[in-house]
Structure formats: C-alpha cells, structure tokens
Amino acid sequence: MPAATLASLREEMNDLLNRFWTGTAEPFGLAEWSPPLDVAETDEAIIVDVEVPGIDPATLDISVTGDVLTIRGEKHDQTGQEGRNYHRVERRYGSFTRSLTLPAQVEADKVDAKAHFGVLSIRLPKKDAARLRKVEIKAD
Amino acid sequence: MTKTNEIPVAAQRRAGEPPESYFVPATDIYETADELVITADLPGIKPEGLSVTVEDNVLEIRGTLGAKAESPGEMLLQEFATGEFYRAFQLPADFDTDKIQAALKQGVLTVRLPKSERLRPRRIEVKIE
Numbered sequence A: 001m002p003a004a005t006l007a008s009l010r011e012e013m014n015d016l017l018n019r020f021w022t023g024t025a026e027p028f029g030l031a032e033w034s035p036p037l038d039v040a041e042t043d044e045a046i047i048v049d050v051e052v053p054g055i056d057p058a059t060l061d062i063s064v065t066g067d068v069l070t071i072r073g074e075k076h077d078q079t080g081q082e083g084r085n086y087h088r089v090e091r092r093y094g095s096f097t098r099s100l101t102l103p104a105q106v107e108a109d110k111v112d113a114k115a116h117f118g119v120l121s122i123r124l125p126k127k128d129a130a131r132l133r134k135v136e137i138k139a140d
Numbered sequence B: 001m002t003k004t005n006e007i008p009v010a011a012q013r014r015a016g017e018p019p020e021s022y023f024v025p026a027t028d029i030y031e032t033a034d035e036l037v038i039t040a041d042l043p044g045i046k047p048e049g050l051s052v053t054v055e056d057n058v059l060e061i062r063g064t065l066g067a068k069a070e071s072p073g074e075m076l077l078q079e080f081a082t083g084e085f086y087r088a089f090q091l092p093a094d095f096d097t098d099k100i101q102a103a104l105k106q107g108v109l110t111v112r113l114p115k116s117e118r119l120r121p122r123r124i125e126v127k128i129e
Helices: A002-022
Strands: A037-041 A045-051 A061-065 A068-075 A085-089 A094-101 A112-116 A119-125 B027-031 B035-041 B050-055 B058-065 B074-078 B083-090 B101-105 B108-114
Touching: A037 A094, A045 A068, A061 A119, A068 A119, B035 B058, B050 B108, B058 B108
Parallel strands: none
Antiparallel strands: A037 A045, A037 B074, A045 A119, A061 A068, A068 A094, A085 B027, A112 A119, B027 B035, B035 B108, B050 B058, B058 B083, B101 B108
C-alpha cells in the first residue's frame, strides 16, 4: 500500500509538471508556482507540511473535499514597489494552488493547521476505519 | 567509554569557504536611496540555525535545516530541501557594516545594509541666474 501511494503521488507530480510545461496549468498566461510539500503518514494521521515563506498564514485557504486536500494562497509581489531598484529576483510570487490525493480517509472536521517559521503544517487525523489495526494471532 | 563532544561542522570551517554540499536559497536583492536589501526564502529555518556574516565586503548567509524534531512517521513525499545552505554576495564598498540589520520573519530573512553617506543620492540644485 505505501509503495502504491508513493507511485500515485509521483504520478500526480509528473502530471503537474507536464501540465506546467504544456501550459495548461496557466489559463491566463500567469505562471503559477507550487510550493514544496512534505507528506508523512503515521498510524493516526497524515501530516502535510508546505513551504510558505513570506505568506501571512491567515490568508491561506485549506480545504478537504473527499480525499483531496487543497491549499491555496498568494505571495504578494512586492517587486513593483516604488523606490526599489531590483538587482535580482529569484523568489517566486503570485498565487498558487496545490492539491493532493490523501492516502487514507480523514476526519475533515478535525483537521488542524499551524504555521511556524514559514512552514505550514497540516495534521489530518485518519478516520477510524483507515487506522492501522493490529490483529492478534491466537496460538493454541 | 566517554562520549566525545561533537563540534558543529560549520564551526570547523574557515569563514568564506562554502560547505561541501549545500542548497541555495532563492534571494531577491534591491536597492533604495538609503539601503541595499537582501531577502531570502528560508522556510523552516530558526534563528539558531542561521548565520549572517560580513567579512571583507562579502556577505555570507549560511546554516543548516535539520530534520524535523519529532518523527513524522513514514515519509510519502519529500520536496523540502534539507541540510546545509549557503549563499555569498560580494558587496560594493562603502557600506556601513556596523549598521547591518538582519531579521527573520515568516521564513524570510531580510538583511538591510545602510548606504554610507557618500553613496546616497544627492540632489543638486540648479541655480537659475
């Protein structure tokens, strides 16, 4: 199961990259960016960490629909501010949407998110049915 | 057996020398009339894991982004850059290095280098005769 999950995540990534390169992910010609994710699974929960440096956590939008987690946000472009003469712009600005198919069913109303040092950490508790249960083997 | 005290690797190296392997944080540089400002995305980096130095007009940003404190279980996807990071910039002369300020907010490092009096733009009044 974990191997399959990893494969599906990778597929999703590839899809995303393909869409990016073919341009279909940019409906209005605005290059969207997507922040890096770390995804971990424990017995009780799925933990998704997102790099959101320079974004006010209060402006982030997190939603869970079925088994899809979506994170939306915007990093305000300050490069146009008056009086600033830019020598180098490497940081990415603009809005982003990142969706992820979760590897287990989660309790959507018990999702907890907090931001710390530019990293958003989302904890999605698994539904009881999705939790790992150890089956004891009875020996005679 | 006594355990030897581990010295952080970064401390053993001479300043001005990049680590053997490192990642490069995305950086913006802009100038205003009064200062040069360098901003770098450093998500997840805490002040204790970061060092900003200026020596011989070279500004160095370096540090380590360690693994997460608590074991998060099985990693399914790992896109965060981890390990050591390093960035160095040659600064033009005439910065007031004593007045350099660095701040970390929401994962963004901002280094402000005030220009010395000589570098500031001066308005020259044209006298009308």
